[in-house]
Amino acid sequence: MKDTVLDVLVIGSGFSGIGTAINLKNKGITNFKIVDKGKDFGGTWRDNKYPGAACDVPSHLYSFSFEPNPNWSRMFATSDEIEAYMLGVVAKHGLREKAEFGVTVEGMKFDEASGVWNVTCKGGKTIAARVVVSAMGALSNPSIPKIEGSDSFKGEILHTARWRKDVNIKGKKVAVVGGGASAIQLVPAIxxxxxxxxxxxxxxxxxxxxxxxxxxxxxxTIYRALPFVQSIRRNTIYAITEMFGAGIVFNTPMTTALERLARFNIERTIKDPALRAKVTPDYRFGCKRMLISNDWYPALVRDNVELVAAPVTKINPHGVESNGEKFDADVLIYATGFEVPKAGVPFPVTGARGHNLNNDWAAGAESYLGINVHGFPNLFFCMGPNTGPGHTSVLVYTEPQYRYIASAVSRMLTEGLQSIEVKAEKQAEFTRFIDERMKVTNWTAGCKSWYLTDSGRNTTLYPGFAGEYVIKASTFHLDDFDVVKKSDIERKQVA
Structure with a gap:
């Protein structure tokens, strides 16, 4: 039985899966496996291959601090370059032999008697592991809006997160549904x-x-010859993003300054008052995700581009309809992002004492540091509830999580711990902090965004500066957990 039980199962092979695996190896932990439903490492950068796909965080900060890349070609790397960087890191650390692809997890159940998670996968396969790390991230399942008549469309339908290179859009009439982060990159490119x-x-x-x-x-060349210079560059970029956080997270004079900059960005390109009105938000800067672009507004003033400030209400065989007006289209593209999990995970998870994660999170996800959840021993999350960034690189948040998880697993193995479960009071304390702090952020200023649950809770972002979270998650404290030792179980069995 021992030979068939993994010490750690990592679900997901994007940045979080790779980072967790490297930190496990650094602790001497080798009995682990990475599984992913995709065909290779890369996560969202493996899947997002639409024209114009790129990161909106500077390259030097959107990379592992322990694996700097002196060869970035641009300040903001493209999807292909980020994926290549990730595959290079995988090769350097010998992770491919630890990975299995085409594995879709369909459910997990914790066995309290043995302290083991039994993970069921599509096709009937079961994986047993003492510890499970959810490294699936929030950006994995495409969000496809339910629009009347979508099955009737006779042209090609694409999604930015599942781009098909076999579809030729040149010279075609194209309708793009969405005006957010994906759309502002896609539209100028096509x-x-x-x-x-x-x-x-x-x-x-x-x-x-x-x-x-x-x-x-x-x-x-300087970065290759003098790595500390690149480190200074990275830290400088990080400091600037934290400064921006003062205006993005909280309502301050910095918020006003950033909003004026955004208005300038509109006014310098768009002269038509009607179009200006369509692209100017009516909510406070920071309430929704801030975007960056130099070519979105120039694209909208092209003669062959029309912006409709209304949703698609119906799809017909030859196009779409919005507010009763029909628009012909040969190709329909959904630039609608991802289904962001706000109240659960995409499969059933049964923990200790009958806890069901989807039920426990039905009113909004709660956790301890976004890493552990009471009722679910030996389960860890990367980029769990309220650890998303509003102003800086997600890797600033996840790197301490990798170290935290590796430290926890190391202590479990070296001290003979069968299970560890975060104490209810520690989770409640962290949740109170999140809810109270969230009240003074821009994200609760009244606008509707994908950050919020149906009940209005923000379970996505951390309500503060990244540095504050890094300090909180920098050290694993066993005292925060209820612990079951193997020796205690063995004594009970003998008795």
Whole structure:
């Protein structure tokens, strides 16, 4: 039995899965496996291959601090370059032999008697592991809106998160549903080659200029020769993003300054008052996700592009309808992002004493540090509830999580601990902090966003500066957990 039980099962092979695996190996833990429903490592950067796909966090900060890349070609890397970086890290650390792809998890159940998670997968396969790490991330399942008549469309239907390169959009009439982070990259990339492009936007976003540029060879040479210079560069970028956090997370004079910058970004390009009105938000800066772009507004003023400030209400065989008006289309593209889990996970998880994660999180996800959940021993999350970034790189938040998890597993193995479960009072204390702090953030200023649950709780973002969270999650404290030792179980069995 011991030979068939993993010490750790990592679900997901994006940044979090890779980072967790590296930290486990650094602790001497090798009896682990990474599983992913996809075909390779890469997570969201494996899946997002639409034209214009790129990161909106500077490259030097959107990478592992322990694996700097001196060869980034741009300040804001493209999807392909990020994926290549990740695969390089995988190869360097020998993780491919630890991974199994095409594995779709369908359920998990914790056996209290043995302290083991039994994970069921599509096709009937079962994996037993003492510890499970959910490294699936929030951006994995495409969000496809339910629109009347979608099955009747006779043209091609695409989604930015599942792009098909076999579909030729050149010279076609294209309808894009969505005006958020994916759309502002996609639309400028395809506008020059399509015949007509109609963009349907529910709500405009505040968009500031993107400080992007090609990184010169001399700069790369300096980073290769003097790694500490790149480290200084990374830390400087991080400090700037934390400064921006003062205006994005909280309502301060910085918020006003950023909103003025966003208005300038509109006014310098769009002269038509009607179009200006369509792209100008009516909510306070920071209430929804801030975006960055230099080419979204120029794309909207092209002669072959039309912005419709209303949702698609119906799809017909030859196009779409919005507010009773019909628009012809040969290709329909959903730039609608991902289904962000706000109250559960995409499969049933049964913990100790009959706890069901989807039930426990039905009113909104709660956790301890976004990593552990009471009622679910030996289960850890990367980028769990309220550990998403509103202003900086997600890796700033997840790197301490990798270390925290590896430290916890190491102590379990070296001290003979069968299970550890975060104490209810520690989770309640963290939840109270989150809820109280959230009241003074821009995210609860009254606008409707994907950050919020149906009940209005923000279970997605951390309501503060990244540095504050890093300090909180920097050290694993066993005293925060109810512990069951193997020796205690063995004595009971003998008795």
């Amino acid at each position: 506008a020059p080659e399509v015949k007509e492009l109609t963009v349907f936007q529910r709500t405009p976003s505040w968009i500031i200029p993107k400080p992007d540029y090609d990184i010169a060879e001399w700069e790369k």
